[in-house]
Amino acid sequence: MPTPIRPNVLRMAPYSPGKPIDEVKRELGLSHVVKLASNENPLGPSPKAVEAIQAAAQNLHLYPDAATFDLRAALSEHYGIGPEHLMVGNGSDELIHLLGLIYLSGPADAMVVGDPSFVRYDAAAYLSDSRLIKVALDATYTHDLDAMAAAITPETRLVWIANPNNPTGTVITKTGFDRFLSRIPAHVTVVLDEAYYEYAEGLDDLPNSLDYVRAGAPVIGLRTFSKAYGLAGIRLGYGFASAEIADAIHRAREPFNVNSLAQIGGIAALRDREYLGESIAANTRGRAQIEAAFREVGATPVPGYANFVLAEMGTEAKPIFEALLREGVIVRSGHVLGLPTTLRVSIGTEIENETFARALVKVMGSKVTA
Numbered sequence: 001m002p003t004p005i006r007p008n009v010l011r012m013a014p015y016s017p018g019k020p021i022d023e024v025k026r027e028l029g030l031s032h033v034v035k036l037a038s039n040e041n042p043l044g045p046s047p048k049a050v051e052a053i054q055a056a057a058q059n060l061h062l063y064p065d066a067a068t069f070d071l072r073a074a075l076s077e078h079y080g081i082g083p084e085h086l087m088v089g090n091g092s093d094e095l096i097h098l099l100g101l102i103y104l105s106g107p108a109d110a111m112v113v114g115d116p117s118f119v120r121y122d123a124a125a126y127l128s129d130s131r132l133i134k135v136a137l138d139a140t141y142t143h144d145l146d147a148m149a150a151a152i153t154p155e156t157r158l159v160w161i162a163n164p165n166n167p168t169g170t171v172i173t174k175t176g177f178d179r180f181l182s183r184i185p186a187h188v189t190v191v192l193d194e195a196y197y198e199y200a201e202g203l204d205d206l207p208n209s210l211d212y213v214r215a216g217a218p219v220i221g222l223r224t225f226s227k228a229y230g231l232a233g234i235r236l237g238y239g240f241a242s243a244e245i246a247d248a249i250h251r252a253r254e255p256f257n258v259n260s261l262a263q264i265g266g267i268a269a270l271r272d273r274e275y276l277g278e279s280i281a282a283n284t285r286g287r288a289q290i291e292a293a294f295r296e297v298g299a300t301p302v303p304g305y306a307n308f309v310l311a312e313m314g315t316e317a318k319p320i321f322e323a324l325l326r327e328g329v330i331v332r333s334g335h336v337l338g339l340p341t342t343l344r345v346s347i348g349t350e351i352e353n354e355t356f357a358r359a360l361v362k363v364m365g366s367k368v369t370a
């Protein structure tokens with residue numbers, strides 16, 4: 001008998017990244033395929049980040065700065081918070097993993113997540129054999145904070161809230177979040193995962209994790225360079241937390257968890273405000289295109305504030321997903337996201353969005369009467 005693998009590890013599904021473009025081309029004999037399935041930035045990376053990374057490549061024989069001193073100094077200056085409150089990781093995925101490691105130790109610990117929400121939170125529970133409490137989103141596809149507060153028990157250590165949420169794009173309000181925080185017991189820490197924050201910034205009544213961390217509330221904020229900053233490939237996420245929590249993460253992490261190119265690229269991207277502005281503006285324009293495309297075929301886009309649009313199709317979405325694939329457009333079918341009558345479409349370039357819109361009309365037919 002080989003050494004048994006822990007059952008909880010085998011219960012986890014490997015992360016499914018969406019169908020690769022080359023696979024779809026090969027399988028369906030297509031020459032042109034558009035992928036709008038992984039919530040990547042269609043503008044490509046900031047040219048300033050690329051330039052800085054190219055220059056830094058000369059030093060790849062050296063280990064990265066284990067303390068990420070310059071990157072944390074740049075983030076500290078940018079956000080006006082001490083570097084002792086900053087955590088950086090190999091994508092915010094790694095910070096999610098590390099938070100599980102420092103807080104969850106087995107079946108006596110529990111964590112609460114929205115359902116559906118970002119799938120990697122679940123892994124934190126599985127890897128530690130801790131209890132995973134899933135709380136359904138409300139009828140508007142938004143985190144149901146009252147139900148989440150009610151799901152907290154003496155065993156609960158962490159509550160995860162993606163804001164905007166993935167896969168729905170919906171946001172909770174600051175008013176609702178404050179009420180939620182006033183209801184939770186002292187042994188619970190709340191992770192506000194703001195991977196898509198930059199796209200929602202400026203909305204009325206939007207909570208900002210930074211304010212809570214500054215005020216000493218039991219809140220951890222997570223952000224990433226993968227979305228609005230366009231650096232998903234280099235893997236760089238960061239977070240705001242109390243000095244005690246950030247210190248625990250530094251103890252638990254690998255010594256060189258953020259590679260040297262990510263450290264240099266992150267600083268350059270943070271300073272490229274022009275790129276960020278265009279990235280957000282292009283996303284807003286693209287969202288209007290995708291929402292209009294869904295309305296044209298009689299589907300209902302969920303009001304969202306991220307770099308993707310979820311739409312209620314009013315019918316099983318898998319056949320529509322498959323028909324779109326045959327048209328050379330890869331999106332995410334809701335059946336893999338826990339919402340089988342929805343499609344999630346990442347916002348692409350103007351041309352990619354038009355390609356999606358045309359394919360959707362071809363597959364479903366226009367419901368717009370002249």
Ligand SMILES: Cc1ncc(COP(=O)(O)O)c(C=O)c1O
Nearest residue numbers: 091092093118166195224226237
């Ligand atoms: C809500 C949410 N959090 C975290 C992540 C992970 O981002 P990163 O690329 O920084 O690991 C994603 C990625 O899609 C996400 O949707």
